[in-house]
Structure formats: structure tokens, C-alpha cells
Amino acid sequence: MDLIAAFKTFVRVAETESFSAAAREFNIGQPAVSKQIAALEDHLGTRLLQRSTRKLTLTDEGMEFLAHARDAIAATDEAIEQARGRRGRVAGVLRMTASASFGRMHIVPRLHLLGARFPELRVDLVLQDRLVDMVSQGIDLAIRFGEPREPNLIAKRLGTMRMIVVASKSYLDRRGRPEHPEDLKNHDCLVFGGMQDTDQWSFTKNGKIIQVGVNWRVRADNSDALRQAVLDGLGIGMMPSWLFPDLWENDELETMLDDYEKATMPMYAVYPSRRYTPAKVRAMIDFLEHEISLDPTMTGGIGLV
Known part of the structure; x- marks a missing residue:
């Protein structure tokens, strides 16, 4: 049994509260997801998810195990990067959200600069004006205005x-x-x-x-x-x-x-709290911080007569 793969499947099922949503993300069939979760529960000797016809919820044991599973996945990713000599390498897919207007005006026009600097990084943008649940949507990074209130998120101020x-x-x-x-x-x-x-x-x-x-x-x-x-x-x-x-x-x-x-109103880059912050997240935050520092519409007073 591939425990790390099972951990990843369990985390996404728990976050999305859906076997089918996790199956779509991993591009596998829903029965395969159900089988993987069942095998993980057998391996652990405890039930992690409470299933019903209308709802999927975590058991008490499942809630406790979720935090450990996330830590294990992050530690594994970090260990692989270190072993391959890739620690700090900016690559992979960064799933990011921002308001539709801000993304269109201030993120998309800068993506060519980001791509020139990090050619192995791909950016998956979720642009919408409503607040996105980062955990359930699998978001790595969000741009938000106002003081962040979610206790499980880390915020880095970018501008005003x-x-x-x-x-x-x-x-x-x-x-x-x-x-x-x-x-x-x-x-x-x-x-x-x-x-x-x-x-x-x-x-x-x-x-x-x-x-x-x-x-x-x-x-x-x-x-x-x-x-x-x-x-x-x-x-x-x-x-x-x-x-x-x-x-x-x-x-x-x-x-x-x-x-x-x-x-x-303060502007923040917000990302999920975890022991290991991926290089792609750190790189995007540093990039945006630099770009915004050069933009007078977000760093200084402006006016026309």
C-alpha cells in the first residue's frame, strides 16, 4: 500500500467532503478513491470518515489524523526535494486565487515576467470576487484585502x-x-x-x-x-x-x-499554515512583493488635476 498516496487522497476527500471531487482531481474513478480510503482505514484500524447518503464527515479520529497526514505529506515533499538536490527549486503548479479585477489588471500582465524568471512554474488562477475556501479548493496562495481572520492561514503583507x-x-x-x-x-x-x-x-x-x-x-x-x-x-x-x-x-x-x-486597507498574500512552505509559494510572494513595491497605485498617494 502506498501510504503517502493514500494520505493525499484522504486529505483531499476530507477537504472537499467528496469522493467524486477527489477522484476528478486525481483523474481516477470514484471507486478507486473509495477503495483507497477503505484500505487506509483498515491499515490504521480505525474509521476516518462517516459516510451517509447526503453527507461525508470526519470522525473524531479522522479529524486528528488529518493534521498528521498533512504534516506527513509536507515532510515527504521536503525530503524528496532535499534528496534530489532541488530544495528551493521553483517548479510545478501553483494554484492561486484573487479577485477577478485584481487578477486581470495586476497578476496576468506580470505572468510573462514570472515565467521568464521561473520557467518550470505553472500558475493555475482562480479569479472570482467571492471569498474562496482555500483548504477545500486546494488553493496554495490567495491575495486578499483587509485583515485576515482565519487562524489556520499565514498572511504576508504586500501593500495597501x-x-x-x-x-x-x-x-x-x-x-x-x-x-x-x-x-x-x-x-x-x-x-x-x-x-x-x-x-x-x-x-x-x-x-x-x-x-x-x-x-x-x-x-x-x-x-x-x-x-x-x-x-x-x-x-x-x-x-x-x-x-x-x-x-x-x-x-x-x-x-x-x-x-x-x-x-x-492592507493587502496580504495568504497561504495555509504548514511546517513546510513550498518554494513555489515563497517565490510568488517575493515576486508580488517586489512588483507591488514598484506600483504607485498600491504604494503611494495618487491624484490628478
């Missing part, structure tokens, strides 16, 4: 998400330019629908907080849609500066209220 108030010049020529946050009440505003209170915009000046309830014309839960609404002159948006990487070169855009402070 800064907010700007932005509109097209065609809209501003038509409706006027707000000079004070309160002026926004007389404008069409574009708000993100994926969070609470996104129609309440906060500004700070000289230590004084100004909270403005804006009238929204378009609300969307997709950043690309809101960016396009700004470009089309539908209104004023308070959006992350990284959504407009071409801000300085775009003669059709204008920022306003630049002398007021807006909200900021």
Missing part, C-alpha cells in the same frame, strides 16, 4: 489598497466638480454592492471625520463593472486606486477631493 474619488472629465464638465465631500450629495455616485454601507463615504481632514451619504446611480458587486461605469461617464466613484493603473496616462479621468484622506 488606497481609495480615490474618480470620475470622467465628460461627467464633471456636465455636472460640475465637487469641492467638498458634502457636494457629493448632488451628484450621481457609483457604489460597490458587495459590502454593507457602501453608500456611506468617509473622509478625514485635520483630524475631523466627515461621513457623507451619497446618492447612487449604479450599484454593482463587480469592480470591473464599476470601473467601466466611471469610464462611461455615469458618475463619481470611490474606488481602489489599483483599479486605474493607467490613471496618469488617461486624459479622460480626473480625481477630486485629493486633500481629504480616504480609507485604506
Whole structure:
């Protein structure tokens, strides 16, 4: 019996709560997965999974064994790399997730640089705006905004998400330019629908907080849609500066209220906690940290007049 292979199968079954999902990942039939798990349980002399017609759950023994199985897999991978003299070699498939907009604008355009540096690395991108369960989806690395809360994840800060108030010049020529946050009440505003209170915009000046309830014309839960609404002159948006990487070169855009402070949010690279961090994960984090440090939309204040 190949114990490491059985460990890997058990871990993915436990994480996905599905024999069929694990079978698809390993490109084998579901009966083979079931047989492998049954053989592992016989070998250990204990039941790891509780099966029913509608649900698959871990037994108490299975929950305890899951942590040991993950450690064993990581230790095996590290031992193989050391024995082959490949420790630190960046190769294989890195499964990574980020929001659709951030991935399209800031990860995909840099992949050619990454490929030139690490030709043996393949990147499997999962780009979607909803939060992905890293463990159940088999994700190696995630880019997230805001303070991470999952205790089983390690976070490395990469940069800062800064907010700007932005509109097209065609809209501003038509409706006027707000000079004070309160002026926004007389404008069409574009708000993100994926969070609470996104129609309440906060500004700070000289230590004084100004909270403005804006009238929204378009609300969307997709950043690309809101960016396009700004470009089309539908209104004023308070959006992350990284959504407009071409801000300085775009003669059709204008920022306003630049002398007021807006909200900021930390950006993190997040990965599962484990004793052994794969070289491919470390390499991607170092690469992104360097690239983001050179990007003014994520490292410094920006504005146009």
C-alpha cells in the first residue's frame, strides 16, 4: 500500500467532503478513491470518515489524523526535494486565487515576467470576487484585502489598497466638480454592492471625520463593472486606486477631493499554515512583493488635476 498516496487522497476527500471531487482531481474513478480510503482505514484500524447518503464527515479520529497526514505529506515533499538536490527549486503548479479585477489588471500582465524568471512554474488562477475556501479548493496562495481572520492561514503583507474619488472629465464638465465631500450629495455616485454601507463615504481632514451619504446611480458587486461605469461617464466613484493603473496616462479621468484622506486597507498574500512552505509559494510572494513595491497605485498617494 502506498501510504503517502493514500494520505493525499484522504486529505483531499476530507477537504472537499467528496469522493467524486477527489477522484476528478486525481483523474481516477470514484471507486478507486473509495477503495483507497477503505484500505487506509483498515491499515490504521480505525474509521476516518462517516459516510451517509447526503453527507461525508470526519470522525473524531479522522479529524486528528488529518493534521498528521498533512504534516506527513509536507515532510515527504521536503525530503524528496532535499534528496534530489532541488530544495528551493521553483517548479510545478501553483494554484492561486484573487479577485477577478485584481487578477486581470495586476497578476496576468506580470505572468510573462514570472515565467521568464521561473520557467518550470505553472500558475493555475482562480479569479472570482467571492471569498474562496482555500483548504477545500486546494488553493496554495490567495491575495486578499483587509485583515485576515482565519487562524489556520499565514498572511504576508504586500501593500495597501488606497481609495480615490474618480470620475470622467465628460461627467464633471456636465455636472460640475465637487469641492467638498458634502457636494457629493448632488451628484450621481457609483457604489460597490458587495459590502454593507457602501453608500456611506468617509473622509478625514485635520483630524475631523466627515461621513457623507451619497446618492447612487449604479450599484454593482463587480469592480470591473464599476470601473467601466466611471469610464462611461455615469458618475463619481470611490474606488481602489489599483483599479486605474493607467490613471496618469488617461486624459479622460480626473480625481477630486485629493486633500481629504480616504480609507485604506492592507493587502496580504495568504497561504495555509504548514511546517513546510513550498518554494513555489515563497517565490510568488517575493515576486508580488517586489512588483507591488514598484506600483504607485498600491504604494503611494495618487491624484490628478
